[in-house]
Amino acid sequence: xxxxxxxxxxxxxxxxxxxxxxxxxxxxxxxxxxxxxxxxxxxxxxxxxxxxxxxxxxxxxxxxxxxxxxxxxxxxxxxxxxxxxxxxxxxxxxxxxxxxxxxxxxxxxxxxxxxxxxxxxxxxxxxxxxxxxxxxxxxxxxxxxxxxxxxxxxxxxxxxxxxxxxxxxxxxxxxxxxxxxxxxxxxxxxxxxxxxxxxxxxxxxxxxxxxxxxxxxxxxxxxxxxxxxxxxxxxxxxxxxxxxxxxxxxxxxxxxxxxxxxxxxxxxxxxxxxxxxxxxxxxxxxxxxxxxxxxxxxxxxxxxxxxxxxxxxxxxxxxxxxxxxxxxxxxxxxxxxxxxxxxxxxxxxxxxxxxx
Numbered sequence: 001x002x003x004x005x006x007x008x009x010x011x012x013x014x015x016x017x018x019x020x021x022x023x024x025x026x027x028x029x030x031x032x033x034x035x036x037x038x039x040x041x042x043x044x045x046x047x048x049x050x051x052x053x054x055x056x057x058x059x060x061x062x063x064x065x066x067x068x069x070x071x072x073x074x075x076x077x078x079x080x081x082x083x084x085x086x087x088x089x090x091x092x093x094x095x096x097x098x099x100x101x102x103x104x105x106x107x108x109x110x111x112x113x114x115x116x117x118x119x120x121x122x123x124x125x126x127x128x129x130x131x132x133x134x135x136x137x138x139x140x141x142x143x144x145x146x147x148x149x150x151x152x153x154x155x156x157x158x159x160x161x162x163x164x165x166x167x168x169x170x171x172x173x174x175x176x177x178x179x180x181x182x183x184x185x186x187x188x189x190x191x192x193x194x195x196x197x198x199x200x201x202x203x204x205x206x207x208x209x210x211x212x213x214x215x216x217x218x219x220x221x222x223x224x225x226x227x228x229x230x231x232x233x234x235x236x237x238x239x240x241x242x243x244x245x246x247x248x249x250x251x252x253x254x255x256x257x258x259x260x261x262x263x264x265x266x267x268x269x270x271x272x273x274x275x276x277x278x279x280x281x282x283x284x285x286x287x288x289x290x291x292x293x294x295x296x297x298x299x300x301x302x303x304x305x306x307x308x309x310x311x312x313x314x315x316x317x318x319x320x321x322x323x324x325x326x327x328x329x330x331x332x333x334x335x336x337x338x339x340x341x342x343x344x345x346x347x348x349x350x351x352x353x354x355x356x
Contacts, residue, residue, distance in 0.1 A: 016242025
């Protein structure tokens with residue numbers, strides 16, 4: 001991810017990647033410069049081996065990397081820019097940070113949706129915020145800014161073997177006698193019969209995604225994780241031209257720890273299914289993680305932020321699918337009208353019930 005220039009083959013001007021293609025487009029003469037496609041496979045790297053040799057295959061971070069002093073996000077500046085607005089919070093208070101040695105991504109998903117399409121998606125989304133103040137729609141359409149950025153992700157594969165102990169609960173019913181209004185009656189009462197359970201479950205995990213960024217709002221990042229990883233492209237600097245690239249803050253080892261949390265929830269579901277019955281109690285699960293491999297990839301996200309009445313609101317758009325997730329203010333007047341309407345309906349129902 002060096003600070004390379006990509007001159008146009010026709011006029012020599014600086015090129016930018018054209019989303020949805022495998023070309024760099026000249027903004028001046030419109031000429032498309034094809035990106036040479038690599039025959040390199042998208043390979044899974046051995047996790048334990050790479051922990052030992054990672055520094056040998058890491059590369060010095062030569063691009064100009066800056067840090068926002070407002071939200072602490074780190075990202076690169078294109079070309080020879082010396083100042084810019086933070087794409088995460090819209091602040092202009094950014095400072096340069098010294099270069100580091102980082103693991104280089106081996107593959108990425110190129111942008112498939114361009115800025116014009118994102119602007120349309122954004123405007124449609126703003127219009128659909130029916131709980132927002134009416135003034136937001138025209139203001140946000142005029143003031144909203146959208147930037148394309150590659151976000152770092154880790155993917156992990158592993159085969160797991162899990163040994164568990166617990167209890168299996170099976171329902172059964174007993175007839176119970178009781179008195180009501182002077183009469184003797186019977187009813188069926190559900191009981192649970194518990195028996196010890198133990199066993200082994202196996203699971204093969206493929207491409208468990210872990211966000212390498214700590215700056216993306218988690219609720220939005222989760223909604224935009226429908227990535228078509230089968231279309232990963234071998235990494236080339238050309239695809240980054242015209243876009244920012246965020247540096248990962250979650251390292252390889254820490255990322256696998258987060259992946260284990262995701263996989264452990266799946267394994268516990270497997271354990272409960274294996275125990276069977278109507279209820280389960282899980283006492284212990286010991287998991288062995290074998291054949292761990294990983295990929296370090298970049299995925300495309302359009303990021304926007306706008307100010308409304310002194311407060312910043314952000315949104316993100318999946319650069320492959322166009323899916324959007326964001327924040328918007330809520331009008332207290334509209335909320336009050338909804339509450340009043342609900343109370344009025346309840347009151348009407350109670351009134352009609354009383355009359356009947």
